[in-house]
Amino acid sequence: MDFTAIDVLRARKVLAGVVDRTPLTRSDGLSDLAGAEVHLKWENLQRTGSYKVRGALYRMSLLSSEERSRGVITTSAGNWALGVALGAKSLGIDATICVPENTPKVKIDKCKALGAEVVLRGRYFDEAFAHCQELAGKSGKTFVSGTEDFSVMAGHGTVGMEMLEDLPDVETIVCPVGGGGLLTGIATWAKTVNPAIRIIGVQSTAAHTLHECFKSKRLVEVPVPATICEGLAGGITQLNLDLALKWFDDVVLAEEEKLKDAIVWMMRNEQQIIEGAAVVGPAAIMQEKLRFADGERVGVVVSGGNIDLDWLGISGA
Secondary structure (H helix, E strand, O other), X not given: OOOXXXXXXXXXXXXXXXXXXXXXXXXHHHHHHHOOEEEEEEHHHOHHHEOHHHHHHHHHHOOOHHHHHHOEEEEOOOHHHHHHHHHHHHHOOOEEEEEOOXXXXXXXXXXXXXXXXXXXXXXXXXXXXXXXXXXXXXXXXXXXOOOOOHHHHHHHHHHHHHHHHHOOOOOEEEXXXXXXXXXXXXXXXXXXXXXXXXXXXXXXXXXXXXXXXXXXXXXXXXXXXXXXXXXXXXXXXXXXXXXXXXXXXXXXXXXXXXXHHHHXXXXXXXXXXXXXXXXXXXXXXXXXXXXXXXXXXXXXXXXXXXXXXXXXXXXXX
């Protein structure tokens, strides 16, 4: 089945009034640094603190009565888990979430508060995913994927619809990429409306699996060291890569060791708390990893704000 802008439109109709319409605001600081008109899409202000609630709630709305009765199970580095947990709670469904052991405590605590069972397993997404598949087979629960599901991408694509409504003459969209579902959804809508819009994905120099696959045009194994971008680590499938190669113009890397500086910059200049995976777009601008024409209109997705502040050494702030 093809994934098209019509799927994003269907998701929009279901999610209207259910998820928040997040603001898109001009960043004077980033605009000055980039020599462009940089606007930030604040998905950290979304319900559960991340865009992923969009795809999760839409996917959960499509479950049959039989699937709901069995309960659901999924794998996540945190934000997808929160979306599934919220969707399950709102629909009265039991939810089990498998997360890597390095998942920020703030995300685990929020999942538990929403009533989900949280299972920690493995250092990275791929290890948690393998354990999740094993549990799904034993329990009979309905597996809901956060990375390889067109309905999820459609829900995420509503971010792009809102961006183009608020900034219809946007020329470039910059967005974090892990598995690529968010940017695929955005790009599917944006390039359908205007094929000339540039679509740029950003990862970090630590969590850069999709970057390597995109450049190689094939799936490659990429070791993932310790990173504050746990949401961007692993989770690449052939479908994800095929869609990235179809829709993305480029994938660039922000320097991992400078991401904490970017988070602090965003706190001081934009008064927003941003997680590591979400700050890579602004960081790439700060680090001059992206080039724009003078006055170019740029939309940057800030994908989430669920971060343990003690990672920054400011837990007492």
